[in-house]
Amino acid sequence: MIGAKKLSTIRKELRAAFAREKKNPIASLDRKIRELCKNKPATKESRSLLLLRDALAQVVEVKVPRRRRRQPANRAKKAL
Amino acid sequence: MQEQSPKSISASEHQARLERAETIARRLGFVGRVEYRHAYSRFGGAQYGMAATIEQDVLVVDAEAFRRDATGDDFSLEAIIAHERGHQLLCRHERLRRNLPRGMSTVTEEVLASLVGSLIAENPRDGQILILKALSELVESGMPLGEASQRVEDVLTYLEAVL
Structure with a gap:
């Protein structure tokens, strides 16, 4: 039986668990998937890993590193 | 607060629900009887019963499954039934049975x-949420999430090879 726990509760609990452990398994999964798919059609194994990766992506917040904006060079103001 | 009992439905709606549950179950490969009960249970929406023969196995789907399916952000009817079909496969699939730990x-x-269900579910979203369910059960039992994720990966790889 699937049990009475709501999906939203499951997601919340898993997010809290990820936040506590501070480990992101998605990066290593992505590497494995790329390796499996390299020059080969998708295998059963890569499909199941993709399923796992996409499931984890629902609960792991992947922080995209922000690039620092290049400061524009000081421009002489045009005389109006 | 959730209602204690579902609202009454007509005989034709009852039949439509049964037909929908049975269609999904058969698509997922379920063998045996499919029943619909218009009641809320504590099972989460469905329950599998292993009988003397596979043809006599029973899948009982209840009103809770339809209520959850209708919310749009909980387990779908397909996911709930895929999980129960997962139970049937654990009980009936020759190769799986041979390699399962006793007791x-x-x-x-x-x-x-849940993991078997995730692999047979037709919609990837259903597969993903069944995987989250599996992870949640492991974490709730005390396993660190990183380890649970690795175990799930290993089991999925094994199941893909066997099923």
Whole structure:
């Protein structure tokens, strides 16, 4: 039986668990998937890993590193 | 607060629900009887019963499954039934049965049923949420999430090869 726990509760609990452990398994999964798919059609194994990766992506917040904006060079103001 | 009992439905709606549940179950490969009960249970929406023969196995789907399916952000009817079909496969699939630990715990069985269900579900979203369910069961039993994720990966790889 699937049990009475709501999906939203499951997601919340898993997010809290990820936040506590501070480990992101998605990066290593992505590497494995790329390796499996390299020059080969998708295998059963890569499909199941993709399923796992996409499931984890629902609960792991992947922080995209922000690039620092290049400061524009000081421009002489045009005389109006 | 959730209602204690579902609102009454007509005989034709009752029949339509049964037909929908049975269609999904057959698509997922379920063998045996499919029943619909218009009641809320504590099972989460459905329950599988192993009988003397596979043809006599029973899948009982209740009103809770339809209520959850209708919310749009909980387990769909397909996911709920895929989980129960997962239980049937754990009980009936020759190769799986041979390699399952004897006297496995309820948690292990529920985790495996979810993972089997994730692989047979037609919609990837259903597969993903069944995987989250499996992870949640492992974490709730005390396993660190990183380890749970690795175990799930290993089991999925094994199940893909066997099923």
